[in-house]
Amino acid sequence: MSAIIPETRASRMAHLKQRISNISLNFYGILGYLFLYTPIVIVVIFSFNDSRSTAQWAGFTTHWYVDMITDSQIIISLWNSLFVAIVSTIISTIIGTLAAMGMERYRFRGQLGMDALLYLPVIIPDIAMAIMLLLFFNLSGIGFEVWNVNIFGINLAVPYSVIIGHVAFNIAFVAIVVRARLSQMDRTLEEAAQDLYANTWETFRKVTLPMMMPGILGGALLAFTLSLDDFAITFFTSGAGFNTLPVRVFGMIKKGVTPKINAISTLMLAMSLILISFSLISRKRGGEDQSIEMF
Amino acid sequence: MIDGFAVELRQVVKKFGQVTAVDKVDLQIRDGEFFSMLGPSGCGKTTSLRMIAGFEMPTSGQVFIGGEPQGYLPPYQRPVNTVFQHYALFPHMSVYQNIAFGMEMQKVDKNEIQQRVGETLEMVHLSGMDNRRPKQLSGGQQQRVALARALVNRPKVLLLDEPLGALDLKLRKAMQVELKILQDQVGITFIYVTHDQEEALAMSDRIAVMNQGKVHQLGTPEEIYEAPANRFVADFIGESNFVPGVMQKMGPPAEISVTGTEQPIAVEWLEDGINAGDAVVVSVRPEKIRIHPMGQAPTYPAMCRLSGQVEKVIYLGTDTRYLVRLNEESAVVVRLQNIISGGGHFNEGEKVDIRWDSAHARVFKE
Structure with a gap:
């Protein structure tokens, strides 16, 4: 013992x-x-503080939110943000998905180099990307025409340069997420489909695309969030007079931080939370088969 | 069918870069046959199967299905279906949708699809599982769904790529029997790829033993086991003793001097291309050899006799294996059935004589 x-x-x-x-x-x-x-x-x-001061609590109010909603400049810049985000997400999701498939499915000369170039926008600082794009647009002279749209009676004038800029950096993120999904996909599933009389297109539509969908949705949501969030690239490529929400906030901050900015920030935070929840749910759904563990 | 073959490979070659995976293979697979392609990994059996299915195209040569040259036809235009090694069930579809997939692609009438899926599910004992997802099924059940998904299309030929490889031993044995019964039921030609020789022997009408891209022997399980065509086949199928020696006399009767012994032994069958003076190996199956106490082996004509010493005795339940050392270079495994309980007819260290009928020995190039 x-x-x-x-x-x-x-x-x-x-x-x-x-x-x-x-x-x-x-x-x-x-x-x-x-x-x-x-x-x-x-x-x-x-953002609920009933005081101009941002340092002391002086009671609850929703005054700043009312102030925000009635500020037409803010509403326009919000719509600008959403419009740029939606359009650039759609374009970059299509191109990014195709790029991912090309990189994953085919072997060709110079692939390693192409691969590195494709992912460059993820690595290089936004500001470098922004300056490069600005130079490109200035030198080429393209992109500064504006796209005039009317959304719920609000007239927007969105420079193509901003959309092109957002597409340029979003492609990389979409491609990474979709490729991660593709690399985990069992190729014999496509062979099985072909063996069961599905031609190339039917195989893509009935097997490849549904299997890729969680990756595509995840990539699209990421692209949407990044686009909504972007400051540097928008700021450099938009030219004068065009504001997205982050650019507008930057302009307001130069005149001092007000509780209205807190309200805008809270609104953007809420939007981000909703998007992230969607992205998590879609990933979890897809995760029943094989989950993507990126980002 | 013009020539009566379900599938034919004529001078088929497949190269992947510098590597020749399949090297001038000729195969004729009969209608309704259970045909196996057997060999170690990398022998070209799976590549051959994939060329029949249309997943790979031959570098040269031609694949015929039902007498029709397949050329570069894609998989979806060939009248064959495949059961994949890891099943390859569509994870985003239910069992029903998986099985119905092929018929939907062929635009079969909805009512007929429903009826045929039902029948096939019954055939593989999975009735009522229609709405499950593949993930919710056991390995054996997934295997049956894969089978049903292929069979429901009533292909001319069913291709099976090591379909039982992922199952545990017991389930594998059960599925072997089930597959064989299923084949009798549906009467479809089965082409079965496996590296498991026992599986191939148990199930096949005929087997093609392959190695390094070539067919080494084609025959019934019995032919392949009893009369292996070369050393590779003798070694790969079952267990064989290989006793080294030198070709003494071409005969008949042909004679070989076993390395380390004086008395030559008679042999009946020689591999092609052996000449007097060549180094050879005599191959005998362990169960074909008899064992006797030293000096007590009866002598018959056509009986080969060698002396040795029991080095190791291994009791295996149904039989006992004796490792008999003939000399420094060679030893022979002898298998004796345990007809009388207690085993142990011979002890380690005992001097013994072994003998076999010369008809049971095969002589191969060294």
């Missing part, structure tokens, strides 16, 4: 160590989340 006692003590020590390390790990995790989310929570709270 005596031989057992030191063993028990040792195991008790080990248990204690384990507990301490668990508690400290939890604490560390909570600290991390606090660091990330405290500023966001503060923005949300102060």
